[in-house]
Amino acid sequence: MKIVLLFCLSLFSLASHAVTLEELQQRFSQQPVLRAQFAQQRSISGMSQPLNSSGNLLIAQKNGLWWQQEKPFSLTLLLTENRMVQTMAGQPAQVVTADNNPQMFQFNSLLTALFHADQRALEQNFTLDFTDKGQGTWQLILTPKTTPLNRLFRTLRLQGSAFLDNIDINDMQGDVTHLRFFNQQTQPATLTVAEQAHFVG
Amino acid sequence: MSAESHRRLAQGWLLICLLLVAALCWLLPRSQINSSVLALLPKQQLAGVPDALSRGFSQRLDRQLMWLVSPPENAGTAALDDWLARLHQIPALNDIEGSMSPQRQQEWGAFFFSHRNALIDDATRQRLTSGATAQSQWILGQVYSAFAGVSGKELANDPLLLVRASQMAQQQNSAGMTLDNGWLVARDAQGRRWYLLHGELKASSYDISSGRQVVAALDTTKQAFEQRWPGAKVLERGTVFYSDYASHQAEHDISTIGLASVIGVFALILLMFRSVLPMLLSLLSITVGALSGTVFTLWVFGEIHIMTLVLSASIVGISADYTLYFLTERRVHGADTTPLESLKKLFPALSMAMLTTVAAYLMLLIAPFPGLQQLAIFAAAGLSAACITVMCWYPYLSRNLPVGLTPGLVLILRWLHAWRSRNVLRLGLPALCALIALGGLAKLHINDDIADLQALPVGLQQQEQQIAALTGQTNDQKWLVVYGDNAEQTLQRLEALRPSLINAKAQGWIDGYRAIDLPSLKKQQQDLDLLRNRAPQIVEQLQQAGIAVKAPDLSSQAVLPAAWLNSVVSQGWRLLWLSLPDGRSATLIPVSGVHNSAAMAELAASSAGVGWVDRKTEFSQLFSEYRAYLSYLLGVAVAAIAIIYLWRYRLPHGLVCLVPTVLSLLMGVAALGYSGHNLNLFSLLALVLVLGIGINYTLFFTNPRGTPTTSMFAIFMAVVTTLLTFGMLVFSSTQAISSFGIVLSCGILTAFLLSPLTLPVKKRGKKK
Secondary structure, eight states: OHHHHHHHHHHHHOOTTOOSHHHHHHHHTTOOEEEEEEEEEEEOTTOSSOEEEEEEEEEETTTEEEEEEEESSOEEEEEOSSEEEEEETTSOOEEEETTTOHHHHHHHHHHHHHHTTOHHHHHHHEEEEEEEEETTEEEEEEEEOSTTHHHHEEEEEEEESSSEEEEEEEETTSOEEEEEEEEEEOOSSSOOHHHHHHTOO | OOHHHHHHHHHHHHHHHHHHHHHHHHHGGGOEEEOOSGGGSOOOOOSSOOHHHHHHHHHHHHTEEEEEEEOOTTTTHHHHHHHHHHHHTOTTEEEEEOSOOHHHHHHHHHHHHHTTTTOOOHHHHHHHHHOHHHHHHHHHHHHHOTTTOOOHHHHHHOTTOHHHHHHHHHHHTSTTOEEETTEEEEEOTTOOEEEEEEEEESSOTTBHHHHHHHHHHHHHHHHHHHHHSTTOEEEEEEHHHHHHHHHHHHHHIIIIIIHHHHHHHHHHHHHHHOSHHHHHHHHHHHHHHHHHHHHHHHHHHSEEEHHHHHHHTTHHHHHHHHHHHHHHHHHHHTTTSOHHHHHHHHHHHHHHHHHHHHHHHHHGGGSOOHHHHHHHHHHHHHHHHHHHHHHHHHHHHTTTOOOOOOTTHHHHHHHHHHHHHOHHHHHHHHHHHHHHHHHHHHHOEEOOOGGGTSOOOHHHHHHHHHHHHHHSOOOOOEEEEEEESSHHHHHHHHHHHHHHHHHHHHTTSOSEEOOOOOOOHHHHHHHHHHHHHHHHHHHHHHHHTTOOOOOOOOOOOOOOHHHHHHSGGGTTTGGGEEEOTTSOEEEEEEEESOSOHHHHHHHHHTSTTEEEEEHHHHHHHHHHHHHHHHHHHHHHHHHHHHHHHHHHHOTTHHHHHHHHHHHHHHHHHHHHHHHTOEEOHHHHHHHHHHHHHHHHHHHHHHOTTSOHHHHHHHHHHHHHHHHHHHHHHTTOSSHHHHHHHHHHHHHHHHHHHHGGGGSOSSTTTTTO
């Protein structure tokens, strides 16, 4: 799930008109808050229909990431500097901290690295292939090179222009997930009271 | 006693000595030298834990070796593979584990898969218990997650995602370490990566010579490795490093201190007697003493501890005393008495001196410390033999001793005269001693902490701290032992204990613990029943949510301890499990960060088949108990001596005779205060010897048959030889021994200085 966050952050950190990865990251690091909606389609081999889900997400540089799936069932994922909380209706929250599960938390450092435009951190785990697609659009293909990432994913393809718009995830088992982000907003630049509440507790 | 019967005694003693030599030749190949510091400590009294099990564990733990290797930057795992290969070349090492190969990782997954119905993790069990919905919701969450990577294949093979859940639980158990290409890695504050490796010694680390070889081999390997990979660092942990360090210390002590003592004593004898004969005779009695001491110690204990050897060097000084006392007498009176007459004259003093010293040493037997018990046996047997040698043989062997005046007669006369005539000395010196003693006592601290006795080398200590910080695994030697008549009972007891462990952590009694994660057969069956109960509903709910899954395979996949032990999944955990051939089994739960040892002991006491082992706290308590016990015993001894003195000499001289004894004890303790050492059990043991040896000096002076000048000289020689030997212990690098030496030398020096106080003032004053 850390990985999820990582990618979301990387997605949104890439802004438009950028020609290089460095510029994208630098621009994104100047956006303190980003809100968006997402729609996800996951196709699993052997399953007759793809699984669709959708919801909202919120990234605040100072607080972390809040990912809320609303359909078909509600699931909330909160990631801060030192813990990760997953909440499902009717179940106790699952909490993972850096101390009790560093494996999952390793990804956190990647996230932080992204926030600080630390391209090196990404490169420790992935081979990066950045392409300027012209007219302000771009594509970044991440190929995992460390375990356990390389056991799970074949590639992650990120596409966008002003913001990150799409992620395509190719699993090693041949399954595909397509994530689309829309309605991205960076204003207000500070968290509202309601938004702040997500990160409390 | 007639000359004839004495001759027969002498011949008999020769026969006995020859028998002792034969016994030594027979015993030596069958015995071993023990160098373990822990062996000096009392045998562990584990509450209820069967001895075979606790011995099995401690032997196994002593064989463990652990490394944390930090390769230089950018070297990656190549440096680690090199280190691993180098370790494999050391023949004394076994079972070296580094990274888990992809194949092993697959086996790991395969084991969990083929036993998924038996190895249910806590979180899954909780969800299943609360209802089918909880588990189906969790499965949906995983399946929908873009980054969880649940594949169609996984769903087909394990529709309830049991393998996934148990592997996630395993990850939670990683104690601050992460996995990198099969290696367990910890990161320090600077972000440096440390890779964990593990190995085992083939032989027990108690074995001195093989321990030394291994440590030497590891040192060279480490040096070569760090040369090949500049910037690489290696941290090591293992009992073998500590015992090797201790044996080096002891060897140093024996070779330098022992040698210095022997040379000092012989030089003194040569100087005083100006003849080689006394030196040879001293050597003879010392040799016979050492022979007898070694034979008896080996006979009683089957081994001799290296510390016993160090301390027994100090016995050299005492056993030389008997020779010197007899030879002094012969030197002064050789012209006008026969050797047998001299023997008769000295017999009471010699035998009394021997008996009191032997009695003092035998008092050490009270303390339940194997090392001290060995020393007691060694000293008692050694000193008796040395004294008997003097009595049986020396009347013959001393025939050619040149006759002369008491050496240093003038000085001795002046010293004794001063004691009789000058109140400044007679009252002033004891008063001064009392003042000094009070000053030292004011500075004295009592500390029964065992760590105080065993100063670890800084290098090892630093490594230890680093390793503890990196892995979260301290080397506290504190653990719970869960045991049972068979594996199943042990596992059930472990399960019964788990809630208490969680509670202990929540209460802050402990920071953490590591317990194996193998459910009992009973638990496995309960879980299976639960699974069979919930599965149909879960499958139905998943299908309703649009995820078509088959009914899961719910056959019994029970895991027996043997299968678990033989599988890859128990890697890193198998050390914590022990089964004896008769089926009795136990598991160890190492505990870190203990804040309330008493509560843990209570917890163990209230659970069936659980023992709490906290070696350090136990020993410190034991030390404190025996320190108090010995203080009491010393008090009783002093009181007994006081009564005897008062009965023999009446007031006030009876009390005066007691002054040197009391002040020598106080000065011994005060010396600790001045030198910054702490008072502990060992100081008390030294005081026992101060009492036993110091009282001789009083005895010599109060012996009605003795001549004060001869006594004075014999005492002087005895004190100097004792100081040369016990005094040398002050320089021992083992703190327990050096503080032992300080107490002894200061106490005995005081006893010597004040002993003329016991001379009768008027009655004998005019005789000389």
